[in-house]
Amino acid sequence: MLASPRFDGRVFRNTFPVSTGLKPGVERPTMREFLCPDEERVPSTPLPLVNPLPLWEKRPTSGLRVTWLGHSTLLIEIDGVRFLTDPVWSNRASPLQFAGPKRFHPPPASFTALPPLDAVLLSHDHYDHLDRPTVLTLAKSRSTTPIITSLGVGERLERWGIPAKRVTELDWWETTEVKGVTITAAPAQHFSGRGVRDRNATLWSSFHLRGARHSFFFGADTGLTPEYSDIARRLGPFDAVALEIGAYHPSWGDIHMGPVNALKAYDLLQSGAFLPIHWGTFNLAIHPWSEPAETVYRLGTSTGVPLIMPRLGAPTEPSQADGVDPWWRAVASTAPEPLAERDAPETLEPLATMLD
16 A cells, blocks of 8 residues: 555545545535435336346357446456456445445345356445445355455455455556456546545555456446546457446536546547446435436437446346347336435434444
8 A cells, every 4th residue: 555656645545636525616415405305316116127047057159248236236257257346235335234325126136146256346445335244245155256456445354354365456557367367457536435534545446357358347436537548548448348327416526427427438438338337226316316327328329329228137248239228217216205214313423333
């Protein structure tokens, strides 16, 4: 950590000076918007899920297949090697079992039903990406699967009982290899922390996978950054890219993209099918649940972006994808009940004491 150009001796910092809080000069969300929403923030009917197990039993014919399992959890099969990204199987993206953002849908497959994994990628330590119960299940049920993560996150995993020999930490532009696939940690414009005292104590990253024939870029959490041009130059071209489109607001500064900036980031990357992620699983913002998908679909198709937007759990080979079926339009939606009546803790003190 001390040797990292991103570490200032106390915390990690983004390459460019950006706001990680509420952006000055931009209208801020009100407490009423959070607690009494007028928008359709959660689906009121079940989302369509696809059982991926039958297809997982067969090898992808093209050599590259990706299964979106919700939020930023992907099963990536690339040139005979399987990677799982930011696995979250818990019912809530929260340190608490009784409060916090709750899943819209169950995982399309149980964790135990996953095929053999060659490595797990953990981009950063936020609760909707680093899920302690899932990681502990991974540690017990798949005791030899290596974990590749961002600089500093391994120390937390070791505290949870993960042996250090299973964990590889990477700084940006550092690489490791798994069964002939090169994994590179790449820049992201974000932040980290799971409690009130560990803000930016660990690094956040995107990841690139380069196999014998194929190239895949996992953007994880990030704001729009000029570093995407550098990523394209150093790691491209890509067969497919996964970029976040959900959980955004103008006042959140530059740490999330949203659909419009995700399309700008795609323009900087210059290649590959575009798989939108980070939407459709948790209510993490104050926009309608399907708005990110609808916006990126409308703008992307009008400009010829090769979008792939499969149903949850549907294994998809980017080279064989043929257009987008806007399946989310058929899902009825309604505004949820006020937070105070649903999931809010009585005070913030218990939450702070349980953060890890």
